[in-house]
Amino acid sequence: MSTTHTPVAPAPAAPEHLSTPVQAPVRWRGPLTSVALGVFSLVAFGLATPGSYETTFTLATRGDLFQIAPVTVPSRVSAVLLSLVVLAAAAVQVQRARARRRVPVWTHVVVGAAVFLALLVWVMAGREAAMPFTLLLTNALVLAVPLVLGALAGLLCERSGIINIAIEGQLLAGAFLAVVVASTTGNPYAGLLAAPFAGALVGLGLGLFAIRYRVDQIIVGVVLNVLVIGLTNYLFSTVLTNNPQQLNSPPRLPNLPVPLLADIPVLGPVLFDHPLTVYLMYVGVAVLQIMVFRSRWGLRMRAAGEHPKAADTVGINVNRTRLRSTVLGSAVAGLGGAALVSAGLAFTKELTSGKGYIALAAMILGRWSPTGALAASLFFGLADALRRVLNNTGSPIPSELLAMLPYLATIFAVAGLVGRVRPPAAEGVPYPK
Structure with missing residues (x-):
């Protein structure tokens, strides 16, 4: 018996317009922002500066292993050269954007x-006054610590699916209790240990209302901020003011210089001669960078924030994971509140002055990453430190504008640099079990 084979016709070729690969869109925001910054710097800082002017920077401090003499540079030439460096880096960004390739981080x-x-x-x-460059960088790092810890708090909450607008209240509660x-007690370390409990209490309220009662998480966060501000203002006016020596005179956290490293010029005072809060910030960023992205705990937390139904399918208790992450993150924010008063500052009304919202912006600018939050917080801390240093040394910038500098930097960074970001997919969405 013979078998006949029916010839199979070849599959029709795909239409030409469907076979063409889809190209990624060109992202011009970052490169164009860099070009605008370079042009502005060249005109405002370079060409507008008289050619006879000079600028002096001091780098040495008393405890340095060896002293570095002050550095004096011609103002106009230096500003023009620095502006040309900006334009060169912007040109690299433009070229990479046109080729639809990723812009290197080093250019930013x-x-x-x-x-x-x-x-x-x-x-x-x-x-005549010199710019204390080392002091500026040191202050920038110290001022960035509460922002970093607040941003880490927001990251832990939002990676699990809970929007944390209450960072401001958590910082304030932590500062008050610290x-x-x-x-x-007369012991600054006792205040440092107590502060996370105040932040965790605020976070527990956020978690319960958001998870159990499914209240809008943004509204809950705003209400908690108002509640903490009102409560601390009332206690300050009625309790702390009546007995300031006993209740509102905290001792200063001592500096803990790292042997040998603290004596290195510039780097030593900036990185290795600080109170315990700064070193805790170092450890927190490093540990969370590993735990969030390289551990099973981090995978479970991110799954609860990205796809809670799939996480529930494989046995993860989504709501319990969210509540634990929210309380843990809020405790970290409470520690940030203790960092605010670590220099022995007395508590005052609304001590945080919007730092919780700046920390929230740092978290978004850092794209929900611990190292990104650190970099963004350092940027905002540098703006705040520059305001303080210029107020002391004198500057042509009006004092009112200097007071606005940290907040202007926040608006500029979020509007001009952040670009498109994708938050966790299930952020702010309740998960009914």
Whole structure:
């Protein structure tokens, strides 16, 4: 018996318009922002500076292993050269964007550092006072610590699916309890240990209302902020003011210099001669970077925030994971509140002054990553430190504008640099079990 084979016709070729690969869109926001910064720096900081002016930077501190002499540079030439560096880095960004390739991170670092140095050269041009560069960087790191811890708190909450607008209240509650406990016991470390409990209590309220009662998480966060502000203002006016020596005079957290490393010029004072809160920030960023992205705990937490139904299918208790992450993150924010008063500052009304919202912006700018949050917080801390240093040394910038500098930097960073970001997919969405 013979078998006949029916010839199979070849599959029709796909239409030409369907076979063409889809190209990624060109992202111009970052490169164009860098170009605008370079042009502005060249005109405002370079060409507008008189050619005869000079700028002096001091780098040495008393405890350095060896002293570095002050550095004096010609103001106009330095600002022009720094602006050209910005434009060169911007050209690299434009070329990479046109080729639809990823813009290297180092170009953004070069742009930011060069513009910042050009600003310093312009501000101090022709002045007898020198710019204390090492002190500026040291203050920037110290001022960034509460922002970093607040951003880490938001990251832990939002990676699990809970929107944390209450960072401001958590920072404030932590600062209040740290001051009261440290003043009462006379031990600053006791206040440091107590502060996370205040933040965790606020986070517990956020978690319960958001998870159990499914209240809108943004509204709950705003209400908690108002509640903590009102409660601390009332206690300050009625309790702390009546007995400030006993309840509102916290001792200062001592500096813990790292042997040998703290004596290195510039790097030593900036990185290795700080209170315990700074070193806790170092450890927190490193540990969370590994735990969030390289551990089973982090995978479960991110699954609860990205696809809770799939997480529930494989046996993860989504709501319990969210509640634990929210309380843990809020405790970290409470520790950030203790960092705010670690210099022995007395508690005052609304001590945080919007730092919780700046920390929230740092978390978004850092794309929900611990290292990204650190970099963004350092940027905002640098803006705040620059305001304080310029107020002390004098500058052509009006004092009112200097007071606005940290908040202007926040708006500029979020509007001009953040671009498109994708939050966790299930962020703010309740999960009914």
